[in-house]
Amino acid sequence: MKSMFWHICISLALHSSVGACPAAEIRNEFDPVIRSSQQVVVKLFGAGAGTLDSYGSGVLISESGHFVTVWNHLVNNSYLNAVVFDGRRFSVKVMGTSLQHDLALLKLECEDDETFPFVDWNQPASAAAGESVLAFSNVYHVATGNEPVSVIHGVIACETPLVAGFGRWEFPVKSPVYILDAVTNNSGAAGGLLTDLAGRPVGLLGRELRHRETDMWVNYAIPWRHLQPVIGELLNGRRVMPAIDTADDRQMISGRRLTADFGLTLLPSILTKTPAYVDRVIPGSPGGKAGFARGDLILMADDRVIQSVEDLRAALATYRKGQSVSFTVSRNQSLEGLSLKIP
């Protein structure tokens, strides 16, 4: 409370003209806070596929280039670059991850003497419903190079456990998260910074998820105070959950489910890139009704290129029951279009 008091005094000193003469021209009160917060957010560029974006955001938490982001597909791919506020570009190294926080700690692969602005991860603001907040992120990839990241204003609507997901992927964080009243969680925003109006860290912006009951898009952030202990552990070298540096942790539907529910059996996935050949089709099953036949090579599912059995199982995992998927298959040296309803 004492620090709050001093913060108030300082902000009044900075912006006293507004309070002193309310009829005067209204000025931008947030400029210094915004400028400093924009500098600690990095723009991430990696590999995406289908509805998974190839770009994201992260928050620098140390002078030597440690940063945190959401533990999503970008982190799991070997190709990932980070661009800092002044346009410097670095490859990155995963230091540790935590599934239950949906968090990854990474480090810029920089020279030993290079330094970066950072947010004091150990001094989170304790924010509650009603708090005005600012969200900083590389949303929609609007900013490139040394261009400042986007900032959106909003209010914390509530703090509540979140039951949400995307496709068949389930949101793993069980502790309460901040729900925001602004459209903060769009493409590329995951891993961005939520601050209070004084620039102190309030939360880490989350993914694009739909609420499981309402199917509405959810704008949420993981409270920084929940991340604080795990960031400390990760910085101390404890990999809370080992990062997997291949795409093998992609959510996939099982081969058994593919047979049981879809009526499709593929060639056994022995090689890392076993082509998605259909081995067997159960007549009358969804796969059978869609027109699949033994020997079909599945090439595309909607706009996704299918290069392997894994690709297909991962692609199918992103759909919800009842959705339609258009497949392109190669059959007898010609291409066929098939349509399947997800069972």
Added chain:
Amino acid sequence: MPGLRFHHLTFLKYGLILFVLCQTDNTTGISAVACAADTVRDREQQRIDTIARIAPTVVCVMPPGGQGGGSGVLISADGYAISNYHVTSGSGNFMKCGLNDGQVYDAVIVGIDPTGDVALIKLLGRDDFPFCTPGDSETVRTGDEVLALGNPFLLASDFTPTVTYGIVSGVRRYQYPAGTFLEYTDCIQIDASINPGNSGGPLFDINGRWIGINGRASFEKRGRINTGAAYAISVRQVLLFVDHLKSGRIVDHGRTNFTVGTYDGAVEVQQVSNLSEAWRRGMRPGDELLSFGGRALTSANDFKNIMGIFPEQTRVPLEFRNADGVQKITVRMSSLHDFEAAPQLPEERRPQRQPKDADPDHDTPDDDDPHGQGADEDEPQVPAQYAHLFEEKKGFANAYFNRLNTDRFMKPLEESLAAAAATAESKGATGDTGWTLRVSAAIDAAEYVGELTVGPKGAGLDLAGLAAQLQPADNIDPTNESPQLYGLLTGLLQWQRLFRNDRRLFSEVSYFGAEQLLPAEDDRTKVHVVIVQDGPTISRWYFDEQSPWPVGVDVVLSAGADEGRIRFADWNTSGELPLPDRIGVVDSNSETINWIKVDSIEVKRPNNNKSNNTARNNSRAIKVNS
């Protein structure tokens, strides 16, 4: 309302600090809360007053018949209003516009800028329309509070605009074009709610100054509704184009004849066309581009952003660094497209115009909704009393406005020339086939005195101490111009042609728009441009609004050669022939003007070998030609 929520904490802070201050004054916490409440109320009242002031300028733009629509903003009392090209493109040449007085006005298309997604329309029927006050979008900063006004989802049946509040999320943003048009460069990113129907509407700063046109948003998987990331065309760009749009043309954007890349935090020139002005000014690949259009550059993106806000054919200052140091030059931009007809919009960028039973979430009124009052379907699409305000012509959105504005500058000139000719005739003069000007010039600190002659067949320059030059009228060659006074002779030949006061001599006389005349003597030297095409020779005549006489002309001598840039100052209309007392010749290498003083003029008569001299300034010596 988000605005209230957003400020609540700020006010809480002030409330707390006032509480502290009040306590030292031995007052109570209750009065401190009252202090804070007053601040909140003051701020709210200020916002209400601002919205009340700006709302009358906001236009609901609808196609005749009232299906669908977008927004716009009035910029002058005579009814000119700015909207998006993607709003007006589906509305036809005449549209219906609602204002917050509840009235529907007819409006006509004036000019379009498909590349920048801007359109100019004119509301009809009044000459006292309310209009907005532009701000300076160059000073807009991230975090500035903004108000977006417009017509989302066609909500207001009485055309009261919907107001959404937000902050600036980013400045100098770039949004890719669809093909090569609808490109948003150097735009303002905002988090105020922008939805279908907001397009073309104004963005204001929190103090009510117009800073942009809301035209697009990042729509993705959530559908065509607010996503927290919308983009407004900067008012700086719109104002650079307003007079071009008044020309009635399909206005194009400019491009440079060189390319750049970013290397180690510097903007480096990659390629330069060797036919370009930049090349002639010494720019070469590898040079560092420092600024363009007055904007310091740190990346190739910066360059792409700022380049995109200029109309075609604009002369723009730039700085580059080469081995010899920093070079400050100006270049005239080329045209990006050379439109002959308005381009077709891609499907997803067309305004949504659903049948009446369509999804009510879209910007289409319900069946029983009284939208588009006064615009019922029986009414003719083109109101008879306004039909004359539209003229179709290749390359134009509405050629009527080109004629209007061409006459705006040519008519006063022609009337003044006719009056001057009448005066000359009354003094016994009968023609104007040849002029001889006694002139003196100071170039590089040296004084030169001599003669300038100009006639139908050619122009000559004979200054003591400089090589004599002759430029034939039928075979203009840049090498015939004196290096010290480059372009003067060709400029004079065009000048004499124009002064014959007969537009039929030219294949085109057409208003083009307005720009800043460079080199500028101050920041406000805005001039209007009339393009005159005379055979292969194209001249840009410059007029200001104070005088019927031109302030200058830039003449294209030939492709790949510098244009002649001539300036006129201190017009003297007391003599037989109206002439400026001073003629300036721009040295494009140094961007300075060499001024020539006109001491006297002699007009040769076609049927009279005797010359008729007119003394000027009474004290000047007159040379009599035999």
